[in-house]
Amino acid sequence: MKQPPGYHTIEKAAKRIEQHINRTPVFKSENLNNLVKADIFFKCENFQKAGAFKTRGAVNAIFSFSNNEIINGVCTHSSGNHAAALARAAMLRKTKAYIVMPENSSHVKIEAVRNYNGIITFCKPNLKSREETLIKVKSKTKAIEIHPYNNFSIIAGQATAAKEFYEEVNNLDIIMAPVGGGGLLSGTALTTHYISPETKVIAAEPAGADDAYRSFYAKKFIPSENPNTIADGLLTSLGSLTYPIIQKYVHQIVTVSENAIIKAMRLIWERMKIIIEPSAAVPFAAILENKFDYRDKRIGIIISGGNIDLDKIPWL
Amino acid sequence: MKQPPGYHTIEKAAKRIEQHINRTPVFKSENLNNLVKADIFFKCENFQKAGAFKTRGAVNAIFSFSNNEIINGVCTHSSGNHAAALARAAMLRKTKAYIVMPENSSHVKIEAVRNYNGIITFCKPNLKSREETLIKVKSKTKAIEIHPYNNFSIIAGQATAAKEFYEEVNNLDIIMAPVGGGGLLSGTALTTHYISPETKVIAAEPAGADDAYRSFYAKKFIPSENPNTIADGLLTSLGSLTYPIIQKYVHQIVTVSENAIIKAMRLIWERMKIIIEPSAAVPFAAILENKFDYRDKRIGIIISGGNIDLDKIPWL
Numbered sequence: 001m002k003q004p005p006g007y008h009t010i011e012k013a014a015k016r017i018e019q020h021i022n023r024t025p026v027f028k029s030e031n032l033n034n035l036v037k038a039d040i041f042f043k044c045e046n047f048q049k050a051g052a053f054k055t056r057g058a059v060n061a062i063f064s065f066s067n068n069e070i071i072n073g074v075c076t077h078s079s080g081n082h083a084a085a086l087a088r089a090a091m092l093r094k095t096k097a098y099i100v101m102p103e104n105s106s107h108v109k110i111e112a113v114r115n116y117n118g119i120i121t122f123c124k125p126n127l128k129s130r131e132e133t134l135i136k137v138k139s140k141t142k143a144i145e146i147h148p149y150n151n152f153s154i155i156a157g158q159a160t161a162a163k164e165f166y167e168e169v170n171n172l173d174i175i176m177a178p179v180g181g182g183g184l185l186s187g188t189a190l191t192t193h194y195i196s197p198e199t200k201v202i203a204a205e206p207a208g209a210d211d212a213y214r215s216f217y218a219k220k221f222i223p224s225e226n227p228n229t230i231a232d233g234l235l236t237s238l239g240s241l242t243y244p245i246i247q248k249y250v251h252q253i254v255t256v257s258e259n260a261i262i263k264a265m266r267l268i269w270e271r272m273k274i275i276i277e278p279s280a281a282v283p284f285a286a287i288l289e290n291k292f293d294y295r296d297k298r299i300g301i302i303i304s305g306g307n308i309d310l311d312k313i314p315w316l
Numbered sequence: 317m318k319q320p321p322g323y324h325t326i327e328k329a330a331k332r333i334e335q336h337i338n339r340t341p342v343f344k345s346e347n348l349n350n351l352v353k354a355d356i357f358f359k360c361e362n363f364q365k366a367g368a369f370k371t372r373g374a375v376n377a378i379f380s381f382s383n384n385e386i387i388n389g390v391c392t393h394s395s396g397n398h399a400a401a402l403a404r405a406a407m408l409r410k411t412k413a414y415i416v417m418p419e420n421s422s423h424v425k426i427e428a429v430r431n432y433n434g435i436i437t438f439c440k441p442n443l444k445s446r447e448e449t450l451i452k453v454k455s456k457t458k459a460i461e462i463h464p465y466n467n468f469s470i471i472a473g474q475a476t477a478a479k480e481f482y483e484e485v486n487n488l489d490i491i492m493a494p495v496g497g498g499g500l501l502s503g504t505a506l507t508t509h510y511i512s513p514e515t516k517v518i519a520a521e522p523a524g525a526d527d528a529y530r531s532f533y534a535k536k537f538i539p540s541e542n543p544n545t546i547a548d549g550l551l552t553s554l555g556s557l558t559y560p561i562i563q564k565y566v567h568q569i570v571t572v573s574e575n576a577i578i579k580a581m582r583l584i585w586e587r588m589k590i591i592i593e594p595s596a597a598v599p600f601a602a603i604l605e606n607k608f609d610y611r612d613k614r615i616g617i618i619i620s621g622g623n624i625d626l627d628k629i630p631w632l
Contacts, residue, residue, distance in 0.1 A: 273622035306589035
């Protein structure tokens with residue numbers, strides 16, 4: 001694929017992955033709606049297989065290859081959710097997954113990769129070490145690299161979350177996703193452009209890892225330097241494939257404080273009785289911090305995942 | 317109602333409450349099924365309005381009265397979930413709810429009652445003080461007492477959870493509920509007797525509050541003495557109306573340790589990404605402790621509620 005996925009490609013991805021993923025439910029909370037005076041729909045990808053939307057892209061990418069192409073397995077670097085999702089998809093495809101993970105990855109995310117028979121190589125927690133370690137793994141194993149977001153098959157897979165969302169909920173004024181590397185956001189923006197162009201796409205990003213925000217408003221790609229946020233899924237910078245899609249099809253990017261992320265996460269746990277990870281709380285945090293015009297709007301929020309170490313609750 | 321609710325009464329309750337409650341989803345977890353080698357269906361009453369199944373009984377009881385009958389409001393004593401459910405139902409019925417709560421009730425449960433405009437009177441955390449305080453409140457207000465479980469309208473309301481469960485899932489070998497005062501359990505047992513008599517009803521109870529277990533096997537009503545368990549919804553003893561139904565229609569009662577309750581609760585949080593309260597973890601704890609023959613069975617578990625103080629996570 002040399003071009004961003006078109007609608008037909010996203011449809012094909014949805015069919016390809018259907019039997020290997022959960023069609024996740026859309027939840028509403030009267031209580032949270034009353035609190036913020038908006039009509040919010042939550043697409044619960046925390047209930048996705050392997051606990052995050054990343055399963056969509058990983059399955060789509062791996063099942064796009066022929067048996068022969070994928071015989072030596074796949075490899076990637078990932079801070080967590082893509083790692084588990086890729087390991088699971090490789091297991092389903094009866095091939096191997098070699099995963100490069102930062103040595104400070106959460107215990108829960110490491111265990112998840114191991115449960116799916118992923119073969120882990122640890123590296124230092126920075127992009128340089130991740131990339132160098134991956135090059136070594138790749139040359140040794142001849143596995144195919146599946147980048148966590150800078151890959152059109154991954155983007156097409158992530159785009160299916162918004163597709164299901166629009167199939168279930170009509171007339172959204174706004175759709176929101178968190179942004180890290182931009183796989184979910186670019187997929188969401190493409191789907192919205194194709195099937196619900198009247199819906200505004202608003203991304204939310206931690207202020208401590210605001211490369212997408214800065215890139216978007218500077219209109220040029222500016223990578224992160226020393227990002228720091230509790231939202232460990234959003235530490236990565238945009239990629240060369242995700243950035244242009246986001247620049248073109250996203251309407252607004254807002255940033256949120258760490259306090260708002262924790263507050264949003266806790267409110268969702270308490271009122272909705274669902275476990276979400278900090279990254280997944282970032283869009284609702286933007287509403288709590290009043291970062292855009294949300295009053296009385298119909299807003300769809302993609303809850304990106306629910307993988308969190310239950311020994312480390314951020315408000316305790 | 318002088319007799320235990322018949323099937324027609326449970327059907328009427330289901331129609332009466334329909335518009336005021338959530339039809340809660342049934343969740344499955346491949347991961348937990350693999351862990352215990354059984355096929356488990358979870359009826360998620362933690363997603364019920366006010367966060368617990370108690371909403372069913374409270375709405376059914378309050379909407380059974382005429383406007384005139386209910387003009388002075390309703391009153392009750394409750395350690396928490398019935399209190400919030402009754403306050404909410406009274407608000408919907410545009411009448412008042414006077415709630416007697418033990419002074420050690422959890423912060424979250426007190427706040428929930430206040431959010432629904434319930435009028436709270438605190439008492440000592442024992443049955444004697446609860447009953448004495450309620451008598452005072454009742455004589456002062458002329459409100460109708462709605463007992464948390466020893467009331468056939470309440471039992472008929474709670475029975476609707478199992479009704480929905482059987483409408484959604486066929487051929488359950490076993491249905492499980494936790495047992496405290498026995499409202500949910502007696503309702504579940506009646507519904508099972510009427511519409512799925514081939515399904516075995518197994519109740520789970522904390523070993524530290526095992527009056528139902530002891531009563532059931534002694535074949536006489538034995539109230540709790542100094543019950544002590546983290547499952548704060550299950551501290552109460554059976555009632556004169558719930559005990560005979562349980563003795564007649566329940567097949568087995570098992571007890572579980574506090575450790576198993578906490579382990580079960582954490583596993584459900586971690587693997588299913590849902591927040592459940594300790595009381596709701598008691599049936600799955602019985603599986604973890606191997607308390608009955610569950611291997612390869614189709615088991616329905618009613619997750620009773622999700623109201624927990626998020627500042628007090630039991631494993632931290």
